[in-house]
Amino acid sequence: MRIEPEVSQVAVVLLGHFNPAIFQPWWMARHGLISDAAAESAQIGVVHPDITAFVIEGQFSFEVQRERLAITRTVSPYILVADVISKMFGDLLPHTPVARMGINFMVHFDAGSLAKRDEIGQMLAPPAPWGEWGKLVSSGEGKMHGGMQSLSMIQRNLDDRPAGHILAKIEPSSRIKGRMSGIYMEINDHYEVPEEQAQDARAIVTILQERFDRSLANSRKIVDQIMSLVK
Amino acid sequence: MNKPLRNLDLTTSAPLDRDVVLSDASANLEFRESSSVLKDLVTAQMDRFAKQRKAERIAISTNVTQGVRFDTLSSTVEIPPTPVLGMATLTRPQATFSPLQEWEGYVVSLTDTHVLANLVDLTSEATRPGQQAEIPREEFSDADIEKLSEGSVFRWAIGYQRLPGGTKTRVSQIIVRDLPKWIASELDEAKQRAAVLFKFLNRGE
Numbered sequence: 001m002r003i004e005p006e007v008s009q010v011a012v013v014l015l016g017h018f019n020p021a022i023f024q025p026w027w028m029a030r031h032g033l034i035s036d037a038a039a040e041s042a043q044i045g046v047v048h049p050d051i052t053a054f055v056i057e058g059q060f061s062f063e064v065q066r067e068r069l070a071i072t073r074t075v076s077p078y079i080l081v082a083d084v085i086s087k088m089f090g091d092l093l094p095h096t097p098v099a100r101m102g103i104n105f106m107v108h109f110d111a112g113s114l115a116k117r118d119e120i121g122q123m124l125a126p127p128a129p130w131g132e133w134g135k136l137v138s139s140g141e142g143k144m145h146g147g148m149q150s151l152s153m154i155q156r157n158l159d160d161r162p163a164g165h166i167l168a169k170i171e172p173s174s175r176i177k178g179r180m181s182g183i184y185m186e187i188n189d190h191y192e193v194p195e196e197q198a199q200d201a202r203a204i205v206t207i208l209q210e211r212f213d214r215s216l217a218n219s220r221k222i223v224d225q226i227m228s229l230v231k
Numbered sequence: 232m233n234k235p236l237r238n239l240d241l242t243t244s245a246p247l248d249r250d251v252v253l254s255d256a257s258a259n260l261e262f263r264e265s266s267s268v269l270k271d272l273v274t275a276q277m278d279r280f281a282k283q284r285k286a287e288r289i290a291i292s293t294n295v296t297q298g299v300r301f302d303t304l305s306s307t308v309e310i311p312p313t314p315v316l317g318m319a320t321l322t323r324p325q326a327t328f329s330p331l332q333e334w335e336g337y338v339v340s341l342t343d344t345h346v347l348a349n350l351v352d353l354t355s356e357a358t359r360p361g362q363q364a365e366i367p368r369e370e371f372s373d374a375d376i377e378k379l380s381e382g383s384v385f386r387w388a389i390g391y392q393r394l395p396g397g398t399k400t401r402v403s404q405i406i407v408r409d410l411p412k413w414i415a416s417e418l419d420e421a422k423q424r425a426a427v428l429f430k431f432l433n434r435g436e
Contacts, residue, residue: 001329004391008329013243032409035374043323057325075328076404077386083408090411102243107329167244188244205411217356 001220003227005107006182007175010078010216012085014069014204016098020052023064031092033084034059060084082212089201090209098205099198100164103212105219106186108173111230114145114180117172120229121148124170142180148172161207163192168222185226187219324395328402330354330388336364336405338383344368346379350387366405375407384408 024047029039038056045053045063053063060081061072071081089096111117125148127134137146148170155166167188176182191211197203336348337360345367349360366387368376375385385407392402 004331005327005329006393007327009327015243037374055323055325061325074325075392076330076388076390077333077406079386079408080406083410086411087409100243104244186244190243209411213353 001107001109001224001227003109003230005109005223007074007106007108008076009072009074009106010081011070011072011102011104011106012081012208012212013102013104014085014089014098014201015067015100016069016096016198016201016204018064018066018069018096019049020064020066021047021049023052023062023069025054025056028084028088031087033087033092078216079212082208086205086209090205094201094205096201097199098201098203099193099195101191101204101208103189103191103208103215103219104186105189105216105223106184107223108175108182108184109223109227110176110179111181111183114142116230117181117183118145118147120183120226121172123229124148124151160211161191162194162197164190166190166218166222170226183226185223187222189215189219326392326394328388328392328404329390331390333386333388334362336366336385336387338379338381338385339363340381341379346371348385370403370405371407372405375405378407378409384410 025034025039025042025044028034029036034056038059041056043055043057045055047054051063051065053061055061058075059073061070063070063072071085073081089098111120122138127138127147130137140146150169150171152167152169154168158164158166165188167190169186169188171184172180173182173184175184189211191204191207193203193207331354333353334350335353336350339347339349341347345365347363347365350362350364351357351360352362370387371379371385385405387403387405389401389403391399393399
């Protein structure tokens with residue numbers, strides 16, 4: 001990407017049927033998914049039959065509810081999250097029903113100035129079609145200046161998956177707060193498998209292994225295209 | 232504006248809850264948004280637990296063990312385990328590290344001090360090894376060194392790490408990949424494909 005992000009993160013989200021109580025750091029360590037030292041250092045948020053959430057600093061954040069499992073990593077190499085899920089549901093829990101998966105890429109980057117960010121916002125969502133109100137939206141200085149707040153674009157015509165989409169979202173970033181020049185983007189690369197393949201996790205795990213790198217590469221290209229508007 | 236992506240909509244987008252101001256995008260990265268869902272869930276569970284406790288006071292008045300069934304005079308009561316709560320851990324910002332360059336490495340040989348590996352440059356979307364490198368063992372974590380052997384696969388990324396306080400440092404990080412085992416059906420499939428290919432290549436003989 002032509003601008004180095006100030007914050008970046010990758011998350012794999014699975015939708016299916018899970019038993020949150022079993023997904024605990026020591027269970028992962030016992031099965032070789034993480035080291036004993038990592039399990040020891042895990043910071044537990046919640047452990048409960050309906051939800052388990054913990055963070056292993058420097059490795060990943062993990063959160064599972066009965067129908068949703070998410071593993072998030074903020075440091076590269078991001079492939080670790082794909083490997084943990086692949087081993088978890090490829091080797092240990094292959095009979096877990098999993099129907100849908102998202103490979104998510106999120107970044108905050110600096111557009112350089114508020115004026116530049118505003119210019120990009122107006123390019124993507126011109127105020128003119130909004131008429132008189134559009135002029136009011138664009139008026140004001142500093143924090144009183146309005147504009148595009150959130151925009152999503154979805155691609156549905158994809159031939160590399162049985163069903164799914166790629167959803168890109170762009171918003172002002174508040175992570176890059178003081179400068180008011182930050183842009184936030186998230187790309188949701190979503191896959192669904194037919195019902196007969198959703199009875200276990202194999203189909204989704206295969207897609208994850210085959211697609212993870214290409215998915216991130218594609219997401220980076222989408223982000224990079226927006227970055228190219230920062231001339 | 233439409234309700235943004237939420238977990239209850241069963242989307243696979245990462246953010247769990249966007250009830251916060253939309254421009255406050257950093258919330259994704261700090262689990263602030265998910266924590267609001269977590270809080271709701273945990274509060275609901277705690278309420279349920281509290282009601283259950285009240286209703287079945289006899290059963291839990293003494294010697295209560297988490298997750299144990301109690302046979303009382305009136306009914307069988309299943310006591311759910313009490314949630315372990317540490318919400319602050321989920322909201323703490325973490326270091327982030329965006330790669331400038333990333334390689335997939337295949338270990339060719341190991342010495343006492345170095346790892347010799349073929350590297351595939353993933354940044355340029357290469358699919359075959361184009362470089363060979365001798366990497367000091369110290370570059371690998373202690374846990375990963377134990378996993379190293381000829382043929383091991385690893386990922387190597389270099390780039391800038393930013394700490395939550397804003398400190399920016401150039402770092403190199405390697406992880407040894409722990410891939411799922413091949414299962415019998417996958418091996419059979421690979422053998423069948425190899426047989427077809429062998430037959431094709433030797434069709435002239």
